[in-house]
Amino acid sequence: MLVYTKDTNFTSFGVGIMKTIADIAQLAGVAKSTVSRYLNGGSISVATKRKIERIIHETGYTPNNFAQSLKAKKPNIIGTIVPRLDSFASSQVLMGIDEQLRGLNYQMLIANTSQDLVREIESIYSLYNQKVAGIILLATQISEAHLKAFEETNLPVILVGQQHDQLYSLIHDDDSAGYDLGKYVLKNGHQKIAYLGVTEKDIAVGVRRKEGFKRAISEDDNCEVNYYETSFKMENAVEVTSSIIESFDPSIIVCATDNIALGALKAAHLKEIDVPSSLSIAGFGGYDVTGIIHPGLTTVKFHYEKVGRMAATSLVTLLNGGEIPRSQLSDYQIIERESVDNKLKR
Template sequence: MKQKVTIQDIANMVNVSKSSVSRYLNNGYVSEATAEKIRDAIEKTGFETNFFASRLKTKRSRLIGIVLPRINSVTVGCLLTGISSVLEEKNYQSLIQISNLSIEKEIENIRSLAKQGVDGIIVNSIAVTKEHIKAVSNLSVPVIFTGQKNDIVNYIKLDDYKAGRIMGQYLKNKGHKKAVFVGVSENDKAVGVDRKKGFIDEFTRDNTGSSVEFVETGFSFENSYDKAGEVLKLNPTVITCATDNICLGVLRYFHENKIEVPERVSIAGFGGYDIGAVSYPALTTVAFDYEHIGSKTAEGLLKLIEEDIEEIQEEDHVSLKILERESVAKIK
């Protein structure tokens, strides 16, 4: 049996990227020289007949656009693994664009992918603004968001408020009353608002004399390292960080300054990253199954495409669990 020719095969033949071939096939911009090479390769292999016969029959490109906020992130890698597993099984290919944590770039990426003829778009968003909603409403292809929630758009995400409550309950049961929440700007509603609010609401509920102070940082290890001294001056019994990565920056500062964890102060985070299991001490955390969320998001988008439904909105509760390790002490 003759082996099926793929977009990657065409790209390899003419020494261009797979996305360049996809743009050509979807009437996007490529240089005339590149277009001529791609045309020649398609004619020689017969790929054009196979591809367009399928597209004319289904009226689909079987291409899915994916917008990611960054690539140097554990969570994004796990999310993408889940998305890719579903798309590959259903014989879809993906085109990926990176927003570099810019809302403006994220919206530009959404519009760009739509012009390239994708069947649908997944956005691992840093926010869902009025501009996002306007951009999505003008598209003829479905878009599903993950990472953020807005009732006007389709989304599948983990329940950040519940995650905060899980950690608040756990630390309250350990006898802690004075906490500092080290978190990010409220521009990020999921992590900066919902996760923090869930923690504060549950930690202070029926916990006489309890208090939570807040120190704002960024997502990076370096940002939290720089803020660790400020956090320590508030003299908490426990520090709750909005992500495990933030925890690791604080832990590094404490190690360098001989602040013992959890003997002097406890610390806990959110994420369940593998590196937290090998840090010293091993990090107590609310683990998120981002690969599961990625799979569900891809499945949701394919339902929007293939079943021609209009709405999917879900916050996932299954992917949350506390991982009790060594970084939290019980207050006697």
């Protein structure tokens, strides 16, 4: 249905019909270049500025920030590359990035790689061609191809989740978190321990988290511990956990991520093993679901949204000529719930 307004000479289909600069220019009686100068903060007369502002207000026109950024000398689009969109950690980091960038008058453009490193490298070049101001990369690993792409595109880059001495990095304190969870396991009297990790190609989760845990366990000579590997997928964790239970029968399985821990809980349920009286399970991440399920999962909580905000602020600081540390650490806390049994109280 057409809606005619009485105080203007245009017709709108509801709110915000005027979609282009040409529409605004026609109604204001000025050239498109004049409207463009106004939108980009250029110099125009006060009278013309007020006329354009009135038309924009009456039409509900919203500028295309992406198009403006491509034309502007100083773009305000930040490219963000993520390995997967169906990850709690990734989604929380993205929320933090987006909220912080909005407050700093920047926009986010997301590239999802579905954990494909070739697509990850392609995304760096693609974002460069789309004239982004800089890139935030939620990394799983950094290869020579990454370094070459960063060198050739010459864009400011912040790594989130991984560390490299040639790049600015914002990382979780995986080593300390692994160590503290290891000490927690020992404090609860567990001596037959399984650690279910991931590939060591992932330095943060696959190496540092495990090394911190190993360091803690090595301080107790009475422990028997075996280390296993799975993928990040829950269904794979179910299969590997079943095999661990049958071959090793540990009193606790410590999992490198909460997703893996959820798979371990599923495997225990399928085998009709009670958690935590017969098998304790712990993870890393602090996903929301871990506090809703029964038994609640004991986990190391990382503050993903805060990390996203820190990454956004750091990149914008670089873009404006400021200085930031080469590497930054985010904090964590152990959330104690029902999935870990205290053997010393028996």
